[in-house]
Amino acid sequence: MTSLILENLRRTYGATVAVDRVNLEVAQGELVALLGPSGCGKTTTLRMVAGFVLPTDGRVLIGGADVTRAPPYGRDTGMVFQGYALFPHMTVADNVGFGLEMRRVPRAERERKVAEALRLVQLDGLAERRPMQLSGGQQQRVALARALVVNPTVFLLDEPLSNLDARLRAEVRVEIRALQQRLGLTTLFVTHDQEEALTMADRLVVMDRGRVRQTGTPEELYERPADLFVAGFLGRCSILRGAVETPGVFRAGGLALPCAGGTPGEHSALVVRPERVGIAANGGTPPDGAIPGRVAMVTYLGGLTDWHVQTDAGEILVTRPTPDGDDPLRRLAPGDAVTLDWNASAGRLLPDE
């Protein structure tokens, strides 16, 4: 069943197009992330679903009903705001119970549900506190509980983790995902953090300048990006410019690079993920078809190490588990000669923009 449908959704502000003909269907229990840089229209799209922004054109359907013109209070959505937007003058319990109160749920049932929701987010015992007396992470949970307790058809999250520190963010990310799956919540999630989107979402919608660039599972988008924008936004990659010489061979800066298929002249950008690139220190003779280059920079990331390698085709980023023992890679320093290689299937051809 489809819980949320966006049809040709469009919003303009004067001559500026904030959201341009967005189409999206979110299935019952699915978590879809709207991902993109700031100003890409993702938040405006979310706010059109919540009813805070009226679309210039197009339709919003929640649970099968057309709510395009309905006011926010007439829609069955539960939203978690970026800054949590808790009511500072109310206790935690009153914050969480507010939506139930608006739905005229009798007091006894309300109290039971509030207690249950607070237990769900592990805040039982803090019911009588004020939001100001809570830590950022706890406030975040109150906001979650407040939106969850009304059991909305669509759950909306607007950058809910952006105000948390890095360690807490990773923790809460897992918690929200677990909660969402356990309760089977249909969720639309806005974020600019690609890692957040990749780890949490069933499907991603990558947006740029008001338009949807690509929609798909995290794996689809990462492995088979539709364009350079998606490839560059989701994960890291090296982009090399040139032309397909023969199927499987990409010519750039005088080098013949392996690529996946291609017809001569059709594409002019080759995208390679850093973890797909093999690197070898130049001890002996470089293997056949290997790409010569020189180390420009080495970045130690703890478990991983990055090598930025300058080649005639351009700079290529390589990432590997940090070498140990007498691995010759350990001694690589800027200026050292190396050879790179990758499987043809790892070299993805995309139209140059």
Add this chain to the structure above:
Amino acid sequence: MLAVIWLSFFDQEVVSFPPDGYTLRWYVNAWEKRQFARGFVNSLEVALIASGIGVTLGTAAAYALVRAEFPGKTALSALLLGPLAVPGVVLGTGLYVFFVQIDNAIDFQIVATLPGLIAAHVLLTIPWTVRLVAASLQGLQPAAEEAAANLGARPWTVFRRITLPMMRAGVVAGALFSFIQSFENLELTLLLTGPGRSTLPVEMLNYLEFRVDPTLAAVATVQILLIGALMLITDRFVSLSRVVS
């Protein structure tokens, strides 16, 4: 201010330094002169009603000015804050002429009536409320209001349950300053008040025409203490320094 309080205890009719001694007789005198008590009650009545009306209108206006977008917003803002910039005597004279013309036009007396005086004082109180409430509103993110709407609250409920409590500090401060403005106003009142309903400042001026003794200092001291107490009580409920600064 301290000088006034000190003066009120001087034991002589014509103030000179050093004082001959100290006494409480000016306080007794002030109490016995019934015009001060009457003026005090009148002032209180006018100030309470005027600031009540002013705060209600001013809060609504501040809300509209901060949250809504409409043509003529800047003009309205300037208009509402205007009475602060106009000298009281000018404002009073203008209102007097205006009231007289209305009187003539609709054959209904406004000049020198209590409603007329209150209406004039409302003008004084509105800029304070608009300023203070707008300041406290500007510091608030509309997100909490949106959250309430998202949870099913209709606009009026959002305003009553979320917006109003969140800007409470501004409203209370606005009410306090409005009250003080109205209570101690002399210039406007002097021109618009009628016989028998003089406010305290007017009575004090009247007294000054005939006598110069520390009785006035005594009355002023009582006023200072009252307003000081009012501010302290208010400060217990909302932190004034936070709103005003």
